[in-house]
Each structure stands twice: as structure tokens, then as C-alpha cells.
Amino acid sequence: MSDMDTLIIEAKKRxxxxxxxxxxxxxxSEHPWFQSALQDPNSKFHDFYVWRKxxxxxxxxxxxxxxxxxxxxxxxxLGEYYLHLHAKEQPDLNWENPMMRQEIYRMMxxxxxxxxxxxxxxxxxxxxxxxDQLITKNGPTLHxxxxxxxxxxxxxDDLVTVGETWGATPEIAQLYSDENRNELSMVFQFEHINLDKQAGKRKWDLKKLDPQELHQVxxxxxxxxxxxxWNSLFWNNHxxxxxxxxxxxxxxxxxLSGKMLAIYLYFLQGTPYIYQGEEIGMINYPIQSIDEVDDIESRxxxxxxxxxxxxxxxxIASINAKGRDNARHPMQWDASKEAGFTTGIPWLPTGDSGEINVAAALDDPNSLFYTYKRLIQLRKxxxxxxxxxxxxxPTGKAAVLAYMREYKGEKLIVVVNFSNKSEQFFVDYNQQLKKILIHNYKKEVNHVLLPxxxxxxxxx
Structure with a gap:
């Protein structure tokens, strides 16, 4: 706790x-509340969870x-079942219990x-x-x-809150984040995240991404x-x-593709989120066997x-494409053993960090890190x-995405090529070009879009 106290204080100074x-x-399931609930059905903590005969x-x-x-x-x-919408080691709390809610608020x-x-x-x-009605997301008492x-x-207080809401639609997100409703600052919605799975299938059943469909979402x-x-803007999380x-x-x-993804996202309206390692271009960590997998969902x-x-x-191909362990390997700080993350043995291997590490990114003025830094500066x-x-x-090209932002007579146009092939496209500005804000190639902005x-x- 002293470490946490120091972190909060030192961060505020900055x-x-x-x-x-x-x-x-x-x-x-190891929480004292649940342990008490297991031992005694008359314990006040028993009704902190959801039980059924x-x-x-x-x-x-x-x-x-x-x-x-x-x-x-x-x-x-106990002769009863308890509810767990995730692992059996993660019993669901009973939010119908006002005493339980007060304990949560006290903790917060x-x-x-x-x-x-x-x-x-x-x-x-x-x-x-x-x-009892088989309703999990967006239940009747949620708001x-x-x-x-x-x-x-x-x-x-002057605090930021963001809700993880896998079932949110724009209409539901308005309920969460309308400042007049006094709920949350914003939510994470995941509609764009599910576009590369087959219709009606689980996330493991893969299909090729349609960039235009992504752009529409x-x-x-x-x-x-x-x-x-208010929107949350993100590509990655744990x-x-x-x-x-x-x-x-x-x-x-x-x-180049990392810069393209960042540029497309960062000129949209909303609060951007960077997940650790995204700013240096960390990539998936492929495995050969299920024995290498830690994630319960994948297993x-x-x-x-x-x-x-x-x-x-x-x-294994599906796990390598979508498995959660891909984002959970330790942060890569330098090219030394265990990528400078630890002198011990990490929970998942760091692998060969090679050129993908913080030290290399800081040394390279053209690195993805400095693109993120520039994008953050522009947003400010x-x-x-x-x-x-x-x-x-509209671009008329399957892989070319473009949009315009407009404010007080100024216009900002973003164009990206979401593919590894060159494309022919050019925006007819109809106005004088004032400034190129950012470009991931050292070339003129013209009708040929490189990969x-x-x-x-x-x-x-």
C-alpha cells in the first residue's frame, strides 16, 4: 500500500x-465474503452472492x-448453486442486496x-x-x-469513469455517458472489435476484416x-x-501499419487509450502448443x-490470432535478457524483444513512439x-478510408490505406492546403497511396 500511496502522490506532482x-x-472465490457465504448460509455474506436451488x-x-x-x-x-458469468472462481455479486452495495461504495x-x-x-x-430471465447484459436495474x-x-469529485460494456449500442452508450444523467464519463464499446469473426459465430471463427465495414462502425x-x-477510442487492451x-x-x-492505425484513430472525437506496448509496436506472441497457454478462455x-x-x-491458429495471452506478455523495455522487465522469471515469456523495445523506439526518431507523441500533442x-x-x-476503394472534421471554418481531412498494396486515391480539397499535420511516409501527399x-x- 505504501507503494500505491507513493505512486499516486508522485504522479500528481507530474x-x-x-x-x-x-x-x-x-x-x-477466495474472497473472505465468499468464504463466509460458503461456510454459513445464515451469514450476511451469503446474500452478497447469487444463489439458486x-x-x-x-x-x-x-x-x-x-x-x-x-x-x-x-x-x-449448501444444496445450492452459485452464479458465475465468468470462471467458477469468480462468483457474481448480488447487486439486489443494498447492504452489499453499501460495502462496495465504502470500498470505492x-x-x-x-x-x-x-x-x-x-x-x-x-x-x-x-x-432468472436469462438477462445478463443491460439488465433492467443497470442504470x-x-x-x-x-x-x-x-x-x-472531479473523476473520470469508463465502463467496460460489451453489449453497448450507441443508444445505450448515450444513457451511460450523457453528462446530465449522472452515470459514467464514457464507456468502452466493442462493436468494431468483433468485425473479423464470422457472422453469428464466436470470436474464434475468423474472417478477413472488411476495412469499409470497420469505417462504417x-x-x-x-x-x-x-x-x-462521449466516445472511447482504442485498438488494444488486455x-x-x-x-x-x-x-x-x-x-x-x-x-508503417502501426502508424496508420494510430493516425486513423487519433483524429476521431473521444478519449484515446493506449495499451502498454502499443506505442512501441508490440505484436502477437505465437505459440505451438496449448501447453504454452495461460489464458483460461483460450484453454x-x-x-x-x-x-x-x-x-x-x-x-492453435485461432488462439494465435485472437488469444488474450498475446497482450499479456511483459512490456519490452530493452534488448537484454527478459527484455529488461525482470531479473526473475515472468508469468509469460518475454521472448526475443529484438528491435521491438522502448530503448530502440526512443533511439529512432522515426519510430512509432514518436508518432504517438505527435498525435497526443496535436490533440492538445x-x-x-x-x-x-x-x-x-466516400473513397470508392475497399481499403481506403477517409473522413473530415470541421470546426469554426477549418477542415481537417484524414486519409489511410488499410492494406499492403498501393492504391489510387486523392481528395479534391476545393480549398487551400494549410498544413500537413502528420504523414507516415517521407513523400508528397498525392494520388498514389503506398501500402x-x-x-x-x-x-x-
Missing amino acids: NIRIIMDLVVNHTS SIDGDVPNELQSNFGGSAWTFVPK NYWIKKGVGGFRLDVIDLIGKDP ALLKEMNQHTFGK FSKWQTELAGKG DLPRIISRWGDDHEYRI RMYDERIQSGYKEKDI ELPIITEGTFKPI YEAYAVLLH
């Missing part, structure tokens, strides 16, 4: 606020865990008093669940609970939240594969698919990025 990851949908000697209903299998686990001693206020800058609320769209949480905790969120809510490996090119065009999928007759090489300098209107620009070329220009 005008940095620490936002904490807050998990309030579930606890660990069996139905005809079987599970209460067909609810499934997000990691596969039933969402119910039987406790013989403890951290607020310590000086944290806000919270990232893990799977927060699950707390209003109604398991009332968030208003109550806001009132009792972070609503009294981002455009929809930019348009429908304008003036009514549950997703590395974006360069996923939708860029992690070989010949690693840096359960592997077992299910082996039993269903899938070929092992196809399952140009109100058009935070305040301007958004309009997609993964991206630029942003400001017009009079």
Missing part, C-alpha cells in the same frame, strides 16, 4: 492521475459462462480518498442482471444502480454520440490481440473444440479534434 481497474460484478435435480437454468460451460456451480454442503470511497483519478469499471453492464453508485461515490459511433455522449498483428502487418510494414475453447472434432492446428493543440463535427468521405500510407491535413 499532473498525472491514476485510474484504477474496479471489478464489482464479481469477487474471487436446483430444478429437477439439475442446474437452475441454461445460462452459460462467458468462458464456456454452465454459469452455475453446485455447493453440496476509500480509494477516492487516497487520491485516485477515477475508475475503469470491469464488465459493468452485467451488474443489473436478472439470471438505476449506476446513478446510485455515482451519487454515493465518484459523482462528488466508427462513423456510426462518431455521428450518433455527437453532442449526446483481452484483445495486438492490433498490428490483427489488422496491420507485423512483418515488413510493422511500423477452455481448446478443450471444447478438441472434443467437437476440430483439428488441433486450426485451434487543435480544438477541431475534440470539438469538430465528423463526416465520412499502409496515412496522413492528416488541415485546410483553410
